[in-house]
Amino acid sequence: MSTWRARLLPPALAIAFSAVLCAAVLLASGADPVATLAQLVTQVGRGSTAVDIVNTAGAYYLVAVAAAIGFRMNLLNIGIEGQYRLGACAAAIAGGAISLPPGVHALVVVVVGAAVGAAWCGIAALLKVYRGVSEVISTIMLNTLAFGLIAYLTQTFGVLRGNTQGTRIIPESGWVPGIPLGGAGTVFGLVLLAVVVGIGYAVLLDRTRYGFELRASGLSPTAAAAGGVNHRRMVLSVMLLSGAVAGLAGLPEILGRDHTFTITFSAGYGYAGLAIALLGRNHPVGVAFGALLWSFLDKSSLTLDDIGVPREIVTILQGTIVLSVVVAYALVRRRELAAEQRRVGRATGTAVAPAAASTGGDRS
Amino acid sequence: AKDIGGGTAGSAGQGCRLNPPPVVTAGGPVVHRPGPAPNAAAMKVGLAFDIGGRGDASFNDASVAGLERAKREMGLAEVKELDAGAGEPEDAKQTRLRQLAQEGFDPVIAVGYAYADALKIVAAQFPRTRFAIIDEDLRGIPNVTPLVFAEEQGSFLAGVIAAHRTKTCHIGFVGGVRTPLIQKFEAGYAAGAKAAAPDIRIDRAYLTPAGDPSGFQDPNKGAEVAQGQLDGGADVIYHAAGASGKGVFSSVKSAGAKAIGVDSDQYRQPSVADYRDVIISSMLKRVDLAVFDYVAAAARGDLASVPEKFDLSLDGVGYSTSGGMIDDLVPTVDAYRAAIATGRIKVSDRP
Amino acid sequence: MNTSAAAGTPAVELSGITKTFPGVVANSDVNLTVRTGEVHAVCGENGAGKSTLMKILYGMQSPDAGAVRIDGEQVRFRSPAEAIRAGIGMVHQHFMLADNLTVLENVVLGAERAHGIGARARRRVLALAEQAGFRVRPDALVERLGVADRQRVEILKVLYRGARIVILDEPTAVLVPQEVEELFTTLRTMREQGFTFLFISHKLDEVLAIADTVTVLRRGTTVGTVPAGEIGSRQLAELMVGSELPVPEHGGATATDREVLVVRGLCASEKDRPVLVDVDLAVRAGEVVGVAGVEGNGQTELVEAIMGMRPADAGTVRLGDRDLTRLSTLARREAGIGYVPEDRHRQGLLLDESLWFNRILGHQTRPPVARGRWLDRRGAREDTRRIVARFDVRTPGVDVDAAALSGGNQQKLVVGRELSGDPVLLIAAHPTRGVDVGAQAVIWEHLRTARAAGLAVLLVSADLDKLIGLSDTIRVMYRGRVVADADPRTVTPEELGAAMTGARGGEDR
């Protein structure tokens, strides 16, 4: 369904509905929805919030694209959480262990992150392709196992700084410089990586044979198979791709700010990625807006403590948005298909009552 | 048949062969507090919480208590607290500190070592704001004062108490997450127990490995780990497991054994009031004291007077006697305390 | 209705039924009267609205207009449950069975109130089966049953509910003649016991053999009701199609000697069970080879094995002088095979994508829709427009979703696509299944043209008349083997049917 109305109406409806619902919740709990919204919006202008929104949106975009790649083929990669954390951890270890010229160093780190993310997701892919294990369950298990593996890796290859266990500091040659905006903070250089991945995703999906096969496999594995698409290989490669993109998501922070992976490294992006991909309907541009919205809500909500509104209202808002956006898509899609069928019917004349009507009735 | 609480763990057994307490002539903690409380009526203090936040009945709450006291005694103008979320990214921590500094709070106290990296960045951006950080020995930044504690020393005393209270000569330690900080508790506890009773058996367990913060949040797991140690014969258990400690207390209580609390005087803590009769003592980590001292020093403009480490000699760590269940032990424990305070016993912070 | 008055109140009376779907008028002012105790056949071409009408009677769909009377009383069913309560039962065109439940569970489902779901129900099921003249194993899982047995389960379901009016929607489509005869015996027995039947079939001889009265639907409306005894098969067909029945024409033999597809000793299995046994087959340029067989005897598997979608255990597949045995489906397509799958919705089309996107499927490596690893979107659009024009696909444009087209137009698009790119061999599985007459004509016409131009065609169809009409030779498959050859000029449907059931028939091999 390609009309703009069909694309934009659902998210708009969903956001409006969620906002109304949350306003009701706020009112019921004695808070002022308008003030809350105002607080959220004005926070963007304060301190480094705007830059933080962009930076986090970059990471969110990467995890969301990772999720979207899977969704496009009806693969539910719930394991992005584990993949991006493990990828970040391994990349930081590699980055701290080597010393290469600037640029190359960072590139190697990025490649390691992607490779490890892909490998971790690859376990689920192999289990699915060869043993028929649902990727939903296996990636959930792998998420938890990633915790253990990360603990083991930071213990074995890491160092203790103060009270924090982390990997070795990556030498400066491996850093990726950001775009400093003075008091407003520094935009991570690797936010551009998100842009590149986004463009790559768009081109891959829309213009290449691989993208075609991916979409076909997702829409109908049986039809794709009849059309010569090797479903197994697609599952395998798509999951590796999804894992690789997920493996990148932690790197903007690591190469742009922390230069090490500590055990307190940000968590929860993976689940956000799933939600954002749904919100943006797996579309490269839609996902970008979703990531920004999500990031805005996350970052701005930090200020809600200031006016005594529980920050969790934002989590409720996010949950409602996801649920209502999918409902809205389902409803709009139904209406659009019916409308299109009517249109086809009109255009081809089949909707007119059959001519045979005149001979109807009893003949006997 | 209905089960009645209070098992009979360790009713058999005579306890350990105990070493006599060290004899210390020049005794007691040498607590020296600088002069009377200054006036801080113009001061606004910002407090950035770690995960757990207000109401954790642990170091977040203790820092609040320190500020409450400062309000009472020094007339502090304003206090603002900001809460953290689980697994939040680094920039959220920075934003929190920045927000406080920007709104003119000075000093700003970061509660928890998780703020270490964020503070390095934000402190540089606000050179005229004074910052303090709890639990991280962050030196070399002019406007940052670290407030750290000798947890291993306080835990040593907990170990001594446990060794004297066990009837099976078998005690336990339950840590939340295997982080270096929690390992200090383990190290001191084991050292203290061994010092008092060289033959003692010590079970040590952590709920989760480093990096999986759920170990501080899962009382069910705490209960199972403690139950395992109790079933194995331990009859005194010391925990450093945050909210999971509730599970430890619950198992200890149903087994009729003894427990030692952590950080604050858990005997008096409402959220574990059900189990107070088994909490024979708590290792005290006086974050409240450190915060109060720090605010006072800041008000006087004399931050150099803040001690490098809040240890036993400064009463920065200690033990509680609420409930009167270890009254008979006080002379013994105090003897160890004096020995540590005077440096005759050195406690390692690595297990 | 010359006889209805004599028999008292009719069992079923449908009047003025109208039902539209988006873009389609399925029923328009349909009138139908069924006497108690008769077998009333409903005939009509594909898509005439028979199933829709029956679903309305059965409460599965509600009519936009019109009235339903059962035993003279007006009713309005909102669900099948209400229809069942009124004594109506339906055996669907597509089986409505839960594979992972047992026969007993399938039968008692929804009618548990009658005899519970335990031993009482089991006794009742066994008794009913006996009464209708067959035996069942109540605890067998339905997924292990064959087609005829599944149908018996369906009939049991209806009986179990105490239905007196039974709708049978194309019950014979999947049966071999012998099984059809068994079914008719059952129906006659039951008619004697007072049951009323609504019987749907495309097979006119069957209709005339079993029915007392015939109603004909054409393009959604009743065109007439006649007693079966007063009409011949030819007249009936005329009523249905609205004109003379077109005589199947061969259009002259165009077969050459050049073998395009050669299959030797092909074997395949499904979980240790052989589904293809030692199949030999050859199709020459300009020749149509028809494959006949009852559903489930290996035709589907044969096609899949030739297309490389199912691994072969042994044997070779050659196209011209190329050995395809080890190649992927895509490579086989690139080698020049076009493939019209038997189920266009599942295998032929991406329903949620545009027509031009569907044009690429199966051709994604070849011009005009692709250049190397890149898609040629403009090329795809243009070529889709060509197909739309040449194959008379009724659509406002190439950007609409495939789902919005009617079945016939979808199928024309698929056939057009598969004839693109100059294939040397076309494998067409049931190419006109569920397609309206107009579209069928277009499709057959294009196949004939392509054959004349030297295309080799392997045609699988359940429609024996069509198969005979179009094929140069016919192979009959039974239990995974090719058991007989037949010459379409001399063979009769009866002979074919015998071969298809494993009895000797056709020209022995």
Place this chain on the structure above:
Amino acid sequence: MRTEVRTGTATGRPQRARGPVPGWAHAALWVVVGVVAVSFASYQTGLPQLTSSGTVQSAVRLGIPILLAGLGGLWAERAGVINIGLEGMMILGTWGGAWAGYQWGPAAGLLAAAVFGALGGLVHAVATVTFGVNHIVSGVAINLLGAGTAKYLSTLLFEPVSKNPRESPPVPKFDTYSAQPLGAWLHELENLQRVGISDVAGVLGGLVTGVSPLTMLAYLSVPVSYLVLWRSRFGLRLRSCGENPIAAESLGVAVHRYKYLAVVVSGTLAGIGGAALILNPGQAGYLENQTNNRGYIGLAAMIFGNWRPGGLLGGAALFGYSDGLQLRSGGTTVHALLLAAALVLLVVAAAQLWRRRKLGAGVALVAAAAVLAVYLATDQLPEEITAYTPHLVTLVVLGAASQRLRPPAANGLPYRRGEQGARE
């Protein structure tokens, strides 16, 4: 007239060679194999903890929430609705249970947990059944929503009382009961430390001591679920919605209503599973993030158990057992489990050989050798691995056995009324 119903025709699958052993006996046999293997390992390694009543009690306590969540999954999926939102429903259950529990006692808590879980289920049902939303997507959203709602509500309602926005006030617990004198007698037997007898006594003793009403409820819900789903009219209809909703509807089954009911029951069970985290002894009350992915693990246990209550019970028990073991006695016992695993694999190999499946037997044999080698070559497993034993076991078992699993045929497929026959 040929009258017999043919089986194993060209289309049907070949009949599985089913011996004279009925399904339940088969399962019981494997339980025996497991117990024997573990007690052998316990004897070999001198680690009585492997079969001590304490370990079994731990397994029960840790397994109950997973069991209940898994049953929740079973109900929903048997009706064709995938419920990955169990985690969120469980969170809602813990919150509701704590909220009512601290005010009006454990029974009220249980009720409220059930109601809150059911509400979560209702949302899922509305999204998936009425609006046809992808089931997994709806589940993910419900997990977000459940967590957010619980957090928001506890900030609002718990903080004033507990002084902590992440925690409820202490919740009174259910009392526990033991089957006496049976429990005491088993305990004596266990303490004799006789090979075999004491192991069995330990296991049984663990099952009958320290049982709370909630635990009993969970025990009961397994056979009750079986009876309702497989032996009642209601259950037959419900399952038919998961196998072939179109057929079900054509027979007058109100598919939507059954799906709704099933998903609401599913949420209720998940909610009760949440209550098990706060109302059983040994736990404090509501605590943020307390469910810690137990909902997901329940789902895994259900798949592990091949969508059947008995198998699910086995999955939950295995989970609870390996978790309890590693929590109570750490790396050494988990290491000893390797020996038991090798033994079970040997039995599997023998069974495969007996059924003349050479390949399967070979694979099992190689696996047994590998596990044994690891056991012999190491003294202990790293904590980072043992802490996640249950997850690893799940992954390995699914990898080994998933192809024999048989999910409901229409599981996860959208279904809309009145679309019968369309797009077939």
